[in-house]
Amino acid sequence: MAEKLQFQSEATARAHEGEDEGLPSLLPRFGEEKFPWIQVWGYIGSLVLTFAALILVIDHVLPPVALLSVILTLAVGQAALQIGVFMHVRESRGLAWQMVFLGLVLLMAAGMVGMSIWIMLFKSGVS
């Protein structure tokens, strides 16, 4: 029997020793070779969302404020889709951990976006 590439054997060994308790979600699962229909649909979905936004902008179908609100909604949908489908959040077996990281990501994103808006408002007294 061949010793598997290290990350398989090590991770399994650790889980068995109970050293990594609380991290079972990070155990790799090999040998599941179902056809990834979810990802295929997710991919198609993300393309649809992208092109919907593009067409809305190019064809000027909506007044500016409505347009911005719609494409922002589409963007949030896109982000949710990416996280749900391609980052495998729903398949996780250790939701608590995932939530910590997801929270951190949201914090970073909100920080970057929020501060960028603040900066670009040009409430300038000096320029």
Added chain:
Amino acid sequence: MPSFVLYLIHTLFPHDVRRPTELGADFLIIMSGVIIVYYLTKQKKWRYLWDEWLTTVDHKKIGIMYLIAAIAMLFRGGVDALMLRTNLALPTTPVISASEYNEVFTTHGTIMIFFMAMPLIFALWNVAVPLMIGARDVAFPRLNAMSFWLFAFGALLLNISFVIGGSPNAGWTAYPPYTGVAFNPGPGENYFFLSLLIAGMGTTMTGINFLVTTLRMRAPGMTLMKMPMFVWTTLTTAALILFAFPPLTVALAMSLFDRLFGSSFFTLTHGGMPMMYVNLFWLFGHPEVYIVVLPAFGVFSEVVATYSRKALFGYSAMVLSVLAIMFLSYGTWVHHFFTMGAGPAVNAFFGLSTMLIAIPTGVKIFNWIFTMWGGRIQLTTAMLYQIAFIPTFVIGGATGILLATVPADYQLHNTYFLVAHFHNVLIGGVLFGLLSGTYYWWPKMFGHKLDERQGKWAFWLYFIGFWVTFGPQYLLGLEGMTRRMYTYPLGFGWHELNVISTVGAFIMGAGFVVMVYNVLYSLKYGERDLTGDPWDGRTLEWALPSPAPEYNFARIPVVTARDAWWDMKQKGQTLANSLSSHDISTLEMPKNTPVPFLLGLSFFVVGFGMTFEWWIIVAIGAIGVVASLLYSAFDYDEHKHINADVIRRTESALGRLQG
């Protein structure tokens, strides 16, 4: 001649690639190409090149390829620098024109950051990290090879621009409206955006790969707080990459859309917002400076401990400060554009947050000094770089604080003071750190040391050359000389300082020549490393023979202490003295694959086609990309076995097998 041939000549070889410099370079490139092809054919080395290098997924070989690429790019970036400096020493008789000067400083900056510093970091990661944590490879070996080839073909795309079609000329920051197609037609900026987009994909993948590797591949017993410092900095740098590269990708892609498809994200008309580019660029750019400097911090933490023969002082404080730097470096980006005038509140906030970063950095400086305190210091080349780094980096940090003082920055922004500051941290910190690491791990990569006497010569030339070059630039900045000017009037009193600075640049150039000689000389005459532990090291990579066998560890070690190898040596253990032949089993290892190379090549074709807006070529490249990915996705035959007997034979040939 048929008209399309004329069109091709006109597009690919316009006037500004037919200047003497470019024609000279053309000649050299073609000559060396011919020589290489002739040599490979004559020696029948094509097969070897393909099997052993181009298709490899072995992290050690990928590391060596990154290293070679980085040194080649250091050469090109260095030649660019000498051209710039020559011009500034001769203000009355400029050697290169204003437009060529723009192209050269753009290429210089872009190459040094993206195609010299980054690959040199990835070289050291690939060479050292898996060995340090007791792993047989990185988490995703095939992805690792893809990262390398995306980087390599991205670099190639940027590098051909100056002989085919014309170089980018808007600076490494590529601000609009300099990059707007209305002001800057021609392929140069397309090359810039596309090459960085392609190489950037590779970088992001490397970030993911090493994040997972350090988190999941450590040998049993190596808890987070037992990881070597270099591995800690790898982990944090990888996390920085993950968050920093998306804003860059977005900014580059939007700029490219503005140029190719007539969108107006950053244009001056149609409600475009050029300042948003600046915001996005530095949202990436400031974390980027820590992406390049944290690995250097990591190298120094290993080097200082090894050559002081003491454990690193204040390990937990070091870990904490690395984490603090990681978080804080996301909150400082506006200090690169205080003068944009976002308002006093914004500027005050970001001025303060910038100064905060100096605190964890200061902690690290003290810890390195205390590590040396009372240690038995060996002044090897790697250690000389460490000792030179401390005062140099402190001065660079201090001038950074000056720049972070908003009112002062209104005066100093974009002057030679700024240029001196960032070279101070980038050369004194990043380059010295990475060269230190290269000298330190060289025996592990190639099985022999680099000659120390020549290494020290190169070091002194670099170090002295550095201060002669950049010391005067602080003064020039204070005297009002702005960056990116190709000449200046004589009456300002800038000439003498500029001449000194140019002399310094040539001293550094001499340092590079000595370093290359050092490498070539040592290939043949360098002291061979038969023990695998030439420096009496502390971490696991030194427990292996140099160079390490393909599978790294015949048996994965169990770690019980922070400096794992040092601890084993204290207890009189080695990896070999308890290894008997029934401990060895057949190993499953990743198999070579042509996909990463072909994927990189396909992206190169896409990038080249898009640069000239030849959509048929883009389509051909895109088919290549999709085909490579599909083939890779359905290729389940990605492992090979290394038979236990082969491993036993290898280990006993190395004298590492008992009984």
